[in-house]
Amino acid sequence: MNSSRLLRTFLELVKINSESFHEKEIHRFLMQRLQKLGCRVSTDHAGRSYSTDAPGNVFGFLNGTVKSKPILLCSHMDTVSPGNNVKPIVKKDRITSDGTTILGADDKAGLAIILEVLQTLQEEKIPHPPVEVLFTLTEENGMNGAKNADYKKLKSREGLILDNEEGNEVLIQGPAVNTIEVWIKGLAAHAGACPEKGISALEIAAYAISRMKLGRIDKETVANMAIIQGGKATNIVTDEIYLKGEARSLNNAKLAKQTAHMKACFEEAVKRYTKKIDGKVRKPSFKFVPFQRYPAVNVSKQHPLVRQLLAAAKKEKITMRACASGGGCDANVLSGFGFTLPNVGVGCRNCHTQQEYLLLKEFFNTCNVVLDVVRNYKK
Ligand SMILES: [Zn+2]
Numbered sequence: 247m248n249s250s251r252l253l254r255t256f257l258e259l260v261k262i263n264s265e266s267f268h269e270k271e272i273h274r275f276l277m278q279r280l281q282k283l284g285c286r287v288s289t290d291h292a293g294r295s296y297s298t299d300a301p302g303n304v305f306g307f308l309n310g311t312v313k314s315k316p317i318l319l320c321s322h323m324d325t326v327s328p329g330n331n332v333k334p335i336v337k338k339d340r341i342t343s344d345g346t347t348i349l350g351a352d353d354k355a356g357l358a359i360i361l362e363v364l365q366t367l368q369e370e371k372i373p374h375p376p377v378e379v380l381f382t383l384t385e386e387n388g389m390n391g392a393k394n395a396d397y398k399k400l401k402s403r404e405g406l407i408l409d410n411e412e413g414n415e416v417l418i419q420g421p422a423v424n425t426i427e428v429w430i431k432g433l434a435a436h437a438g439a440c441p442e443k444g445i446s447a448l449e450i451a452a453y454a455i456s457r458m459k460l461g462r463i464d465k466e467t468v469a470n471m472a473i474i475q476g477g478k479a480t481n482i483v484t485d486e487i488y489l490k491g492e493a494r495s496l497n498n499a500k501l502a503k504q505t506a507h508m509k510a511c512f513e514e515a516v517k518r519y520t521k522k523i524d525g526k527v528r529k530p531s532f533k534f535v536p537f538q539r540y541p542a543v544n545v546s547k548q549h550p551l552v553r554q555l556l557a558a559a560k561k562e563k564i565t566m567r568a569c570a571s572g573g574g575c576d577a578n579v580l581s582g583f584g585f586t587l588p589n590v591g592v593g594c595r596n597c598h599t600q601q602e603y604l605l606l607k608e609f610f611n612t613c614n615v616v617l618d619v620v621r622n623y624k625k
Contacts, residue, residue, distance in 0.1 A: 247366050247617055249610045256341070256358040256604070260332045260350040266324040266387040269300040273323060276357065276381050280306035283364045285379065290396035298384055303395045306379035308364055314375035315625040318405030319363065319616070320587060321356030322385035322392075322576055326598050342603040351594035351604040356408030357381060359592060359613045366617055375623050378402045385409070385576050389540065392579035404551060404586040404625075406616060407577045411597060413608030416555055417589035419570035420578050421466075421494035422501045422542035428512060429533040432519070434485035443523050444483025445530045447476060451487045454515035458508055467495035469504055496542050496570065509534045540574045541582035543589075551619070552588050558618035562611050590616065 264272035273289070280287045285306035292302040304323070310316065326348060333344040343349040360379055367374045378400050383391030410417050430451055435444030451474065460469050471491035477484045493508065495501035512532045520529040545552060547568050559566035568588075577589045593608025 247362060247610070247613050249613075251365070252358055252362040252610065252613055253336075253606070255361055256355060256609075257334050257336070259354040259357055260334050263330045264324050264350075265327045265329045266384045267298045269298060269323050269383050273300040273304060273383070276304045276323065279361060280304065280364075280379065283361065284308065284368060285364065288399055290399065292383055292391050292394035292396070295394040296384070296390045298390070300383055303383055303391050304379075304381040305399050306364070308367070308377040308379075310374060310376035312373045312375055312624065314623060316376035316378045316402040317620055317623045318378045318380060318400065318402040318585065318587070319360045319620070320380045320382065320405065320407040320576065320580070321360055321409060322353045322382045323357070324384050324386050325350040325352065325354070326386045328600070339607065340603045340605050343600060345600055348598065348600060349594070349602040349604060351592065351602060352411075352597040353385070353409050353592070355592035355594055355604055355609055359408055359609070359616055362613055363617045363620055367621065372621050374621050375625075377620060378405070382576055389574070389576055389579045392576040397583050403584055406551070406555070406619060407575070407580070407587040407589045408592050408612070408616070409575050409577070410571075410589045410591040411594050412591040413593040413605070413612045414559070414564050414566050415591045416552065416566055416568050417571040417577070418543070418545040418547065418552060418568045419496050420543035420574055421496050421572065422498050422578070423492060423494045423539040423574060424501060424505050424536045425539055426491050426493065426505065426508060427535045427537070428489040430487045430489070430512070430516075430530065431532065432483065432485045432530045433523070433528055435483045437481045437483050441483055444485070445519055445521065445528060446484050447487040447530065448484040450512075450515045450519050450530055450532070451489055453518060454511040457514065458511045459504070463504055464500070466497050467493070467500045467504055469493040469508065496544055498542050501542070505536050540578035543571070543577045543581045543587075545586055545588055549586065549588070551586065554619050554622060555588060555590065555615065558615045558622075561618060562614050564611055564615070
């Protein structure tokens with residue numbers, strides 16, 4: 247591994263503007279760079295599925311020199327904003343931006359490491375399995391690249407994703423998330439003159455939520471009702487309420503169960519507030535719409551890749567922790583497509599802020615760790 251070259255590549259990458267939806271230039275750069283590194287390259291049509299200026303995700307394929315299934319290395323091409331005209335400043339132990347933009351180490355540190363690993367394998371003639379590379383579009387804004395990728399291009403179903411901050415941390419779990427929207431329809435009536443002719447959507451919401459298991463459900467599952475909107479005036483029985491919340495779980499089945507429970511609470515409430523008005527049965531109604539933002543990541547601590555990773559870190563004198571993440575990234579989306587991808591930290595801090603920086607020691611260490619995992623991968 248050549249750390250000054252790795253650094254050079256990183257500095258080159260952060261100077262390329264690539265905010266989400268504007269990834270054309272970095273797409274071109276990475277296609278060319280992979281080709282120069284002796285990879286077969288390819289792109290898909292993910293960019294057509296939503297509004298971005300790049301054609302698609304970038305795929306690279308490096309032939310193996312030992313017989314094995316391929317290993318996958320994955321990072322994303324886009325950055326958050328303000329991410330244009332980044333002027334990186336190299337300090338003794340770190341790289342920062344000039345404070346007017348982000349640095350873009352998330353995730354260009356990952357891209358640089360993958361490129362360096364490919365180059366080192368060949369340059370030092372290290373025996374290695376076939377390596378497949380996936381650089382995704384638009385991770386930072388909906389993970390659109392990963393959601394629309396053409397996975398038929400890949401033979402691998404496991405590997406490493408490089409999109410985490412701390413170099414001594416690998417994320418092996420991350421929750422699946424459902425956003426939940428609810429519309430409740432009661433019946434308006436004059437609250438002063440004839441409240442008995444109304445059905446309060448607000449009371450229905452209150453009743454449903456009072457029966458709902460929320461907050462910490464179990465070790466793997468949480469739920470939250472967060473937003474409530476509705477009501478027109480104090481003299482009107484509230485006829486419409488909108489609610490929004492979410493549920494998260496490291497376990498897809500538990501998430502489905504919690505979501506169903508939340509829906510059942512509204513069903514029960516609507517039944518309870520059904521009543522006869524002027525001799526006619528009036529039943530309030532509700533619409534419950536869950537939307538799965540992304541599925542869970544759940545890689546066993548005993549998975550050979552995780553063990554290999556921890557062993558490789560040990561060689562670098564790093565005590566690597568296997569952790570759970572509270573958020574989501576491409577690893578979640580890919581896990582929904584059947585991939586196993588522990589998420590390795592690249593050495594950056596304060597991502598998504600103008601105070602973002604990259605710690606050189608961790609950055610170089612992660613490159614060595616990834617190189618070690620790749621060269622020793624055999625399946
Ligand atoms: Zn990222």
